[in-house]
Structure formats: structure tokens, C-alpha cells
Amino acid sequence: MMFKYILNRLFHSAIVMFVISFVVFFIMFKAGDPVQLLLPPDATQQDVIEMRHALGIDQSFIKQYQAFLVNVSKGNLGNSFVYGQPALNVVFERLPATLELSVIAMIVSILLGVPLGIIASIRPRAWYSRAIMFLSLAGISIPVFWTGMVLVLFFSVMTGWLPSSGRGEIYLFTSAFTWDGFKHLIMPVLTLSFFQLALILRLTRTGMMEVLMQDYIKLAVAKGVPRKVVVYYHALKNSLIPLITVIGIQFGQLVAFTIVTETIFAWPGTGKLIIDSIQNLDRPIVVAYLLVISFIFVAINFIVDVLYTFIDPRVRV
Amino acid sequence: MIMKWFKNELLVEFFEDKMAVIGLVIFALLGILALAPSIFTYQNPYDLTQLFLENSFQAPNPNFILGTDEQGRDIYSAMLYGLRISLYVGLASTILSVIIGYTLGLISGYYGGWVDTIIMRIADIQLSFPAILIALIIMALWGEGVGKIIIAITVVNWVYYARTARGVVLSEKEKDYAQSARALGMSNFGIIFGEILPNTTAPIIVIATVRIANAIILEATLSFLGLGVPITEPSLGSLIANGYQVLFSGYWWASVFPGVLLMVLIISINLIGDRMRDIMNPRLKR
Numbered sequence: 095m096m097f098k099y100i101l102n103r104l105f106h107s108a109i110v111m112f113v114i115s116f117v118v119f120f121i122m123f124k125a126g127d128p129v130q131l132l133l134p135p136d137a138t139q140q141d142v143i144e145m146r147h148a149l150g151i152d153q154s155f156i157k158q159y160q161a162f163l164v165n166v167s168k169g170n171l172g173n174s175f176v177y178g179q180p181a182l183n184v185v186f187e188r189l190p191a192t193l194e195l196s197v198i199a200m201i202v203s204i205l206l207g208v209p210l211g212i213i214a215s216i217r218p219r220a221w222y223s224r225a226i227m228f229l230s231l232a233g234i235s236i237p238v239f240w241t242g243m244v245l246v247l248f249f250s251v252m253t254g255w256l257p258s259s260g261r262g263e264i265y266l267f268t269s270a271f272t273w274d275g276f277k278h279l280i281m282p283v284l285t286l287s288f289f290q291l292a293l294i295l296r297l298t299r300t301g302m303m304e305v306l307m308q309d310y311i312k313l314a315v316a317k318g319v320p321r322k323v324v325v326y327y328h329a330l331k332n333s334l335i336p337l338i339t340v341i342g343i344q345f346g347q348l349v350a351f352t353i354v355t356e357t358i359f360a361w362p363g364t365g366k367l368i369i370d371s372i373q374n375l376d377r378p379i380v381v382a383y384l385l386v387i388s389f390i391f392v393a394i395n396f397i398v399d400v401l402y403t404f405i406d407p408r409v410r411v
Numbered sequence: 412m413i414m415k416w417f418k419n420e421l422l423v424e425f426f427e428d429k430m431a432v433i434g435l436v437i438f439a440l441l442g443i444l445a446l447a448p449s450i451f452t453y454q455n456p457y458d459l460t461q462l463f464l465e466n467s468f469q470a471p472n473p474n475f476i477l478g479t480d481e482q483g484r485d486i487y488s489a490m491l492y493g494l495r496i497s498l499y500v501g502l503a504s505t506i507l508s509v510i511i512g513y514t515l516g517l518i519s520g521y522y523g524g525w526v527d528t529i530i531m532r533i534a535d536i537q538l539s540f541p542a543i544l545i546a547l548i549i550m551a552l553w554g555e556g557v558g559k560i561i562i563a564i565t566v567v568n569w570v571y572y573a574r575t576a577r578g579v580v581l582s583e584k585e586k587d588y589a590q591s592a593r594a595l596g597m598s599n600f601g602i603i604f605g606e607i608l609p610n611t612t613a614p615i616i617v618i619a620t621v622r623i624a625n626a627i628i629l630e631a632t633l634s635f636l637g638l639g640v641p642i643t644e645p646s647l648g649s650l651i652a653n654g655y656q657v658l659f660s661g662y663w664w665a666s667v668f669p670g671v672l673l674m675v676l677i678i679s680i681n682l683i684g685d686r687m688r689d690i691m692n693p694r695l696k697r
Binding site for chain 1: 536540541543544547548628635636637638648651655658661663666667670673674677678681682685
């Protein structure tokens with residue numbers, strides 16, 4: 095049964111990817127002609143026609159989509175108009191920087207969000223719970239770009255403590271292991287994780303409060319189970335289940351919001367790449383980015399769905 | 412019919428929370444400022460004949476209480492006009508998405524079958540993508556503009572209302588009143604919009620309140636990335652983006668003040684939304 099369920103989900107994911115590939119292609123087909131941007135202003139009509147032919151954009155929609163699908167299956171999405179390299183390579187080259195930022199931000203959000211959420215749930219009316227909740231309200235209310243800007247203003251413009259752009263020195267695929275790289279990481283990670291942290295905190299708190307009100311918890315307390323055991327074992331275990339789905343989905347959000355963070359901090363990842371490529375009408379890069387990112391989201395959803403059946407016996411098939 | 416829900420206990424419960432009341436008061440004040448910015452400002456930021464280049468980059472002073480930007484635009488005046496655009500985009504896109512999402516959700520839940528399958532499949536696929544990415548692609552294709560961004564946000568947000576409405580209808584349509592309306596020979600249209608709709612407004616209103624804040628943030632973020640509202644009719648987001656370009660030159664006021672206003676606006680909405688969500692959540696009732 096389990097195997098059948100996983101196959102079913104895989105099939106579903108494949109269909110979603112197919113739909114996405116069509117939508118992405120349709121979007122780019124409608125997006126306008128990049129030739130004018132690529133050729134020098136004094137190019138002749140002949141140059142334009144040749145260029146359009148060379149890029150294959152003088153053919154019909156169906157023809158182009160067919161060629162596109164064949165190429166996708168070969169992993170060939172064409173060369174970037176701007177970089178002159180295969181688009182997939184350009185995207186994959188920058189993917190580690192983006193994933194690094196997202197993964198570290200997620201770890202920071204969980205490590206801070208869950209404990210703070212638990213603290214705020216046990217005594218909801220205490221002053222520290224109120225302080226935590228106010229902080230989380232700020233977290234979900236402040237736009238990501240605004241957090242980044244304020245950090246830049248304080249730590250770069252006013253004090254000059256932290257570098258405001260770039261990735262710094264890299265060791266073992268990440269900047270986290272060098273002092274210079276670490277300094278470059280602080281602000282982008284804080285910017286990216288502030289919202290997530292607040293969200294995870296709030297979900298943990300609501301989940302805990304709901305569970306703590308259940309009869310079986312009251313029963314456990316009444317029959318003399320130590321309060322610590324009730325809170326950290328019985329209640330926490332049951333309120334973490336919905337959190338896992340949320341964390342899975344929110345990881346996708348984090349990857350998406352690297353677009354904003356990378357733009358602010360000139361982080362050399364895919365987020366900055368997509369904004370630059372949209373402005374340059376660099377079609378192959380935009381297509382490659384959307385397909386790669388979509389694949390990541392679909393994969394995350396698949397993993398979360400399957401994991402969920404293991405964790406929560408109620409949805410076991 | 413909406414008032415029926417909010418009269419008596421619910422309204423009383425809302426006002427029991429001090430923070431929610433503070434949120435409501437701030438939101439009302441900002442709403443008044445945004446309704447008629449010309450009364451409260453001394454410069455019309457849209458009118459280029461009122462902008463003088465010799466006034467550019469003035470720090471806050473008695474003439475320009477929150478300073479000016481590179482075109483001599485008074486930040487305070489521009490902020491109030493920007494507030495109007497931001498609120499307008501937030502409210503208009505929310506109303507549009509409620510209408511579209513609610514209708515599709517009601518139909519989907521009431522009829523079931525293939526209509527339901529198609530609508531919910533689209534919703535599922537869309538929900539597996541972050542809103543900002545979808546809106547970003549739409550704006551990248553379409554170019555800047557207030558009307559365009561409202562539509563882009565609607566495309567992103569209808570899903571949330573559709574899902575909620577569908578869920579509520581599924582349980583409502585089996586209840587006695589809906590069944591008896593059917594037995595009395597009422598048309599499907601009449602049952603959906605005359606009987607079920609008035610009974611399902613509460614959860615939608617709660618979600619809508621929270622999503623107004625999201626819509627405003629989304630608009631500001633897109634404008635910040637240069638894919639939202641142009642600086643010629645600035646929203647708070649485009650003002651911040653515009654000011655950010657000169658942040659490193661030390662002209663902090665051009666971005667910080669609009670940012671603070673945006674933050675206050677969103678916090679006030681979230682305070683109201685939070686309280687409404689708590690009141691409506693039956694699982695938090697003792």
C-alpha cells in the first residue's frame with residue numbers, strides 16, 4: 095500500500111512538472127523578442143532575421159514547444175543570451191549560494207522559533223510571552239526587504255561592522271566556515287530568517303496551546319505526571335506534527351525570498367540572477383531558473399507528503 | 412447579514428483586547444490620512460511643477476519635516492499619497508480575490524465532481540508555488556502599473572478564499588437549512604448565494620483581514636524589486652526602493668520614513684486580524 099501511495103504521488107508530481115513546463119514555456123513565448131536587446135543599435139534587418147533564426151524563435155509556437163520538450167529531456171535549455179554558456183550550467187553554478195542561504199536561514203528559524211514558541215505557550219499572559227509575541231508580530235509584519243535595509247543601514251552604512259554585499263571567502267562550498275564568509279552571511283541570513291522565525295514561533299505556540307487544552311493533557315496533569323514531562327514530551331510531540339508540513343512548504347518560501355535578499359546584498363545566487371535576467375530578457379536563463387526552482391518545490395512537496403504518512407498514523411493509507 | 416455575525420458577543424470580545432483596539436485606531440487614522448492626502452500635505456508629489464531640483468536631498472527640516480528625495484519630492488507628502496496607493500492596491504486586490512475565490516470555492520464545494528476536481532487541482536498546483544514567484548513572473552511579463560499589480564495579486568490570492576469557501580460549503584450543504592431549501596424546490600443558485608453564502612462569511616472575513624496585510628507586503632516587495640508601481644505614482648514600496656538607491660550616500664530619510672509607515676500600517680492590520688482569528692478559532696475556547 096505504501097509503495098502504491100508513493101508511486102501515486104510520484105505520478106502526480108510528474109504531471110505537475112509537465113504542466114509547469116508548459117506554463118513556463120508559454121510565458122516565455124509571450125514575453126517578447128530579445129533580439130533587439132542583443133544586437134547593436136546599428137544592426138541591419140538581415141542581422142535581425144539571422145539572429146532570430148539562430149535562436150530558433152522564428153518558428154511556430156507548437157514547433158518551438160516540441161523542440162523545447164526534446165531539449166529539456168536532454169537537459170539542454172539553450173545558451174544564455176547574456177553569458178553565452180548553457181543556461182542550466184549558469185543556474186546550477188549559482189544554486190549552491192542560494193541553497194546555502196536558504197538552509198542556514200531555515201536552521202536558524204527552527205532553532206530559535208520552536209523554543210520561543212514553546213516558552214510563549216506555557217504562560218501566555220506572562221510579560222516575556224507578550225514580549226516574544228510582539229517580536230513575532232514584528233517578524234510577520236515587516237517586509238523582508240525592509241528588514242534587510244534596516245540591517246544595512248545600521249551595520250554597514252552607520253557602523254561599517256558588516257560587509258553589505260557579496261559572499262566573502264568560501265571554504266568547502268560555503269562561506270560559513272571562514273570568518274570573512276561568516277561576516278558576509280550574518281545579515282542575509284538574519285533578513286531571510288526573521289519572517290520564518292516569527293511564523294514558526296506562532297505556529298508552535300498555537301499548536302502547543304491547542305494541545306495543552308486537550309483532555310488527555312489535563313488527565314496527565316491530574317494523575318500526577320510531572321509538568322515538564324507533560325509539556326516537553328506529550329504536548330510537544332503532538333504539536334510538532336503540523337509543523338513539519340509547514341517547515342517543508344516554508345522552505346520553498348525561503349528559496350523564493352532569496353530573490354529579495356540576494357538583490358539587497360548582491361549575493362551571487364540564483365535570486366539575483368533571475369532579477370538580472372528578467373531585466374535583460376535573457377529567456378533561456380529565466381526558463382532554466384523556473385524549471386529548476388519548480389523541480390525543487392515539487393520535490394519538497396513530494397518528500398513532505400511521504401514523510402507525513404510516516405509521522406502521522408492518522409493519514410496512513 | 413455580516414453585522415449579525417459581529418454584533419453582541421463577538422464585537423465585545425474584540426474590544427476586550429487592548430492591542431486589537433490600538434490596531435483598529437491606528438488603522439482608522441491611517442485610513443483617514445489616505446482618503447484625503449491633499450488636506451494633510453503641502454505638496455502634490457504627482458505634480459511635477461511643484462517639485463524643485465534645488466530642494467533635492469534636504470535632511471528633515473521645518474520646511475520639509477521628513478526631508479526630500481533627489482527630485483525635491485517632499486517625503487512626508489509623498490508618503491501619504493503612497494499610503495493611499497498601497498491601501499488601494501491591498502483593498503482592491505483583496506476584494507477582487509474574495510469575489511473570484513469565494514465564487515469558485517462555493518461552486519466547487521457545492522457541485523463537486525469534475526468542476527471541483529479542476530478548480531482544486533489548479534489551486535493545488537498554484538499553492539505549491541510561493542506567491543511572490545508567481546506575482547513576480549506576471550509583473551515581469553506585463554510591466555509596471557497599479558492596475559496590473561492588483562490583477563497579479565488577485566491571481567495569487569484567490570486560491571486561499573476558494574479553499575476556505577469550499578471547505579465551509581462542504582459541511583454547510585449537508586445541514587438542515589440547506590437540505591430543506593432544496594426540498595422546497597429552491598434553485599441551486601438560490602441555495603448557494605441566498606442560503607449558504609450568508610452562513611459562511613465569518614471565516615472568509617477573518618482570512619481577508621490577514622491577507623490584506625499580505626497583499627500590501629507583496630505589492631511593496633514587487634515595487635522594491637522594480638516590478639510593481641512606478642515612482643511617478645509612488646506606493647510606499649516604490650518610495651522605499653527609490654530611497655534605497657541613495658541609502659549608501661547617507662540620505663537615509665528617503666527610505667526609512669516610508670518604511671516605518673509601511674510597517675505601522677501592516678502591524679495595525681495584523682493586530683486586528685490576529686484578534687479576529689483568535690475569536691473565531693473554536694479550539695482556543697475554554
